[in-house]
Amino acid sequence: MERESLISRIVFFCNKVLALLTFLAYILPFLAPKLFPFLSVLTLLLPLFLLLNAAFFIVWALQLKRKMLLSGIVLLLGITFISKLYRFNETTLELEPDDFIVMSYNVRLFNKYEWLPNKKVPSDISDVIQDYNPDILCLQEYTPDEDVRLRNYPYKNVQLEGNKNKYGQAIFSKFEIINTGKITFPNSSNNIIFADILKKNDTIRVYSMHLQSIKISTDIHEKLNESKSKFIFKRISEAFKQQQQQSELIKTHYDSCSYAKIICGDMNNSAFSYVYRNIKGEMKDAFQEAGSGFGKSYNFKYYPARIDYVFVEKSFLVKEFITDNQVKLSDHFPVITRLKMIDKTQK
Missing domain, CATH: 3.60.10.10 (Endonuclease/exonuclease/phosphatase)
Structure with a gap:
């Protein structure tokens, strides 16, 4: 039981580090790269961060643990970023002569x-x-x-x-x-x-x-x-x-x-x-x-x-x-x- 508790704490620590990096990546589009050129690289990893947060949310939710709220809040705050990452429904409107x-x-x-x-x-x-x-x-x-x-x-x-x-x-x-x-x-x-x-x-x-x-x-x-x-x-x-x-x-x-x-x-x-x-x-x-x-x-x-x-x-x-x-x-x-x-x- 203690082993499971230790594993759970380690996993949640990784979850918190990921959440922090994701929040940082949310902020970076509003900051000029010349101010933080090295940190700007994190924006390339944001799709991966979002997918990992979704994975953590699912893992904690299946265990009915409140820890799921951390990744849930991260994903909720990043809803506009998610729409840039993936679009669920393709749009095809009627063809017209002026198209x-x-x-x-x-x-x-x-x-x-x-x-x-x-x-x-x-x-x-x-x-x-x-x-x-x-x-x-x-x-x-x-x-x-x-x-x-x-x-x-x-x-x-x-x-x-x-x-x-x-x-x-x-x-x-x-x-x-x-x-x-x-x-x-x-x-x-x-x-x-x-x-x-x-x-x-x-x-x-x-x-x-x-x-x-x-x-x-x-x-x-x-x-x-x-x-x-x-x-x-x-x-x-x-x-x-x-x-x-x-x-x-x-x-x-x-x-x-x-x-x-x-x-x-x-x-x-x-x-x-x-x-x-x-x-x-x-x-x-x-x-x-x-x-x-x-x-x-x-x-x-x-x-x-x-x-x-x-x-x-x-x-x-x-x-x-x-x-x-x-x-x-x-x-x-x-x-x-x-x-x-x-x-x-x-x-």
Whole structure:
């Protein structure tokens, strides 16, 4: 009996430590990463914290112990975070003539350096794009490739860097593009590009973002020793500080734009981060509006990493959202959303 009591005390101690870390992770999205760069890494672990709290709650509840209240309160206070982690009901609204589709996809240079043992990746990605047939297509880690077929897009904004090997971002559109631009990040090869797109009588500003990468291997079986773990945490911390600056640059830029805005792309950070909160602002997260499941957009084994987003202003109705995790042609999965401009008289 004493042994069980000791085990129970040890387990509850772990529960209390987890609760403390979870509360801390709840606070961090409201604090700039440059203030606590090392602690900001906890936001990446928040999905795991929430799942473990749910497990503790169930264990204590099955034993009819009041200890369940600790994790219960933690989960209750984090209800808004849970909605960012998992969505139970997918929304698909009726198709209407004015609907249009936006697709965002980090294509990883179309497998230029053969990370995948598939020499048809450029052609296969072209087939995926043709199947979804988006009206507006945003590609991160884009590079010109003769096997990529994008003939249905008469308008584009392609911004490339490099001499021999060119890479960058691209926005393709079936609608007329009347203006284009780029936001350059200090001390980084990442950036944001944008296009002002004319759809009937409306002008839409579309941003494609690719924020600083934290460069974590998708293979979690890689052996980590103490020094390597410290190096990874330091690298993540530095990347988060850069992302903070980058998020502030895009926020300043889009605040000065009066057009209806869509921001999509690879943010390289979770929905529980300061960077997410800063960029999203009052906009709607298309996944939260109409997606389902975890919305996992990065192919990280055994962990639901959602780092690719589509944010839209309230002038858009999100009618459908898909993360196609069956398309394994990059280290990211494509995200697709169907939108409709809301009649100003109906707001």
